[in-house]
Amino acid sequence: MTYTYTKYNQADCIHCFYMGKEFREELYFDSLQSYFSFLIMKFLSSKHKVVRCSCCGKFFIPKTKRETLYCDRIAKNGRTCKQVGPALSEYFQWLDRAERTRSEFLKGEISEEEALGVICV
DSSP states (O other): OOEEEOSOOSOSEEEEEEETTEEEEEEEOSOHHHHHHHHHHHHHHTTOOOEEOTTTOOEEOOSSSSOOOOOSSEEETTEEHHHHHHHHHHHHHHHHHHHHHHHHHHTTSSOHHHHHHHHOO
């Protein structure tokens, strides 16, 4: 169904009509706030999945139903979050391991060779 929005906001009046064989509906709103409320409710009823990008932290709607961690926004040097994000994720995983290994080494729980083995890639 195609919606026609005017400069008004809340569905003060709904006008339905046929244009040839096609059913049309026009919505008229009484305020801008009502119009935005209608748009939000329409979006929520569409059941789109909203996800936070693991790279830039902004919200986006994935293009597929598969689990998506990164958006298509340009992140750095003309590359997208999808291109930059996985490398950052691997870096942060390495950093967590390196910090744990450093603590274990300083406490004397592991040897220098074991610590270097974990930290050096």
